[in-house]
Amino acid sequence: MKRKSTAPTMKDVALEAGVALGTVSKVINGVPVGDSYRRKVEEAIKKLNYQVNSYAQGLKAHRTNTVAFLVPNTTNPYFATLTHYVNLSLMKRNYRMLLCCTDFNPALEQDYVSMVHKNQVDGIIGMTYNPDLIVDENTPFVSIDRCLSPQIPCISSDNFAGGQLAAEKLADLGCTHVAFMRIGSSLTNEPNKRKAGFENGCLMRGLTFESLLLDDGTPLEAFTDFLREHVRNGRMEFDGIFCGTDYYAVQVRNSLAELGFSVPGDVQLIGFDGVRMFPDSPLLCSTIVQPVEDIAQLCVDFVLQEGMATKPPLICLPVRYEAGGTTREETDS
Amino acid sequence: MKRKSTAPTMKDVALEAGVALGTVSKVINGVPVGDSYRRKVEEAIKKLNYQVNSYAQGLKAHRTNTVAFLVPNTTNPYFATLTHYVNLSLMKRNYRMLLCCTDFNPALEQDYVSMVHKNQVDGIIGMTYNPDLIVDENTPFVSIDRCLSPQIPCISSDNFAGGQLAAEKLADLGCTHVAFMRIGSSLTNEPNKRKAGFENGCLMRGLTFESLLLDDGTPLEAFTDFLREHVRNGRMEFDGIFCGTDYYAVQVRNSLAELGFSVPGDVQLIGFDGVRMFPDSPLLCSTIVQPVEDIAQLCVDFVLQEGMATKPPLICLPVRYEAGGTTREETDS
């Protein structure tokens, strides 16, 4: 019970225009053709409202103008923003996006990568968490935030520099004893460098620090527990905290409030990402802002780059600091 | 310079297994076949790591297991959530999603609808704003929040009931003079019924009310201006406000703060949508929550529903109220 294929085909156009099939194809593909012929064909196309069937095209040309985008979900605002800009960049180059939400599920990620292969996509842009992900050598792959192999370009923020920047800012803001907090994947990925960058920055600036790295899946209450242990005589030991993401920063802020400490009065807080609720909403917290738009653009550029002999293994894009109410900037005081 | 087609084809499998092409096809499509043959074919498939080429499949079968999802963007949290659940529902039925961000651009919307047609998608789920959108009769189309034609099912929240519910809640919460505020598309769509429902609820419950409907593109400061005009002797005339979306509610809250009024102390506020920053974040405001997951599920069900003689033109899903800190619930006092 297939629906009657009412869609006009190239043959129909040829018939209508009174020319040969090949001629129609040439007109469509911009191959030079006699002017009178071209006109007739164009009229016929318009008259029949003809559209090339990109599946037939793909079958023939091994190109489908489609790129798969793998991302855990689109509910997290950072992922959602990334998705948006990747979509935009693809569209600008006349490519379509196959959206694949993996929900952090390694098996699903692998399924998608395989599926996507049989779906003949021209490339894959992936933010994946499967440590053993097997990717087909033949389809261009660009990874976000995680180096999969030297052959696969990885685009990321300069996470190390971001961590360092956070430490420097806290130092500038007068902090002396600080903490780094996150719940993190045990997986080796770029965002993990935030901690190292932060600690390095602390050392450079003479800040004493402590780091809390919780295993993936740890409930958020662990933040509160940790902070509670660091109260001495009713005072919070830390006067500055750097969180792995804005999300954690929000949680930590809540934990502090619960314990009776004020932000940024008692403790100054810096997050990472730079997400907002709405485009014109304020930041959730003072934060290291990721250049989402540039990341998206670069991913698209690289995945569509055909013959680049040597692909760069890792590209780190510059981040910047932006105050968002959880730090005591000079202008605030 | 097409990449060498290294991917194994059905023919390769047939050769490897020493059977005919048709037999391989049958095995793959689950058509009964001799046991010894089936085994040989399955082994060959595994050995060659064969994957069916869904483009060839699509060309033949006029089905591609792909649905296009049209949405203005994925940065708005409501759209992002919707995208997420639609993606999930599609995946459950083994369908892929072609994500099309239209940026509220009618021309882009039309482009996508046309493109998508030539891309042979099996269906379109669209949240569109183009009043003159032309959709192909042959591809199933499901619209969200806007009735395009009696032939095209429209899935939506029960916006009228939602508005009414908001009025009732405000009445329950002790309000007497209330307002409805939004910046809205002049377009006829389902969310516009929120106003009518609200006003109806006000009448039922004896609330006096005023409505502010600003044209699309009006800057948000207009909210502040409106509110300022309704201050009498230092008191805000309204003791309750219902906003068209949570987004507007946040803005109105800011405007009120700017004017020196407290929420929910001086004015109680109810929004619409039920969006959150993160899944476990609190609501932005007291609000009418849309059943996003159900909407997504239903869209997918209908767009994939093959032979349904008579498609329902409009389906309204029940909404519910949830307190989010901008109202004075009994438990709060």
Place this chain on the structure above:
DNA sequence: TTGTATGCGTTATCAT
């Protein structure tokens, strides 16, 4: 420059 013929990978129809 224009038209013809073949093949892309599958499915479906037919004899066997």
Place this chain on the structure above:
DNA sequence: ATGATAACGCATACAA
């Protein structure tokens, strides 16, 4: 039950 063969819609090498 199995295997050969013709389409699906398009691109292209080749012949006219």
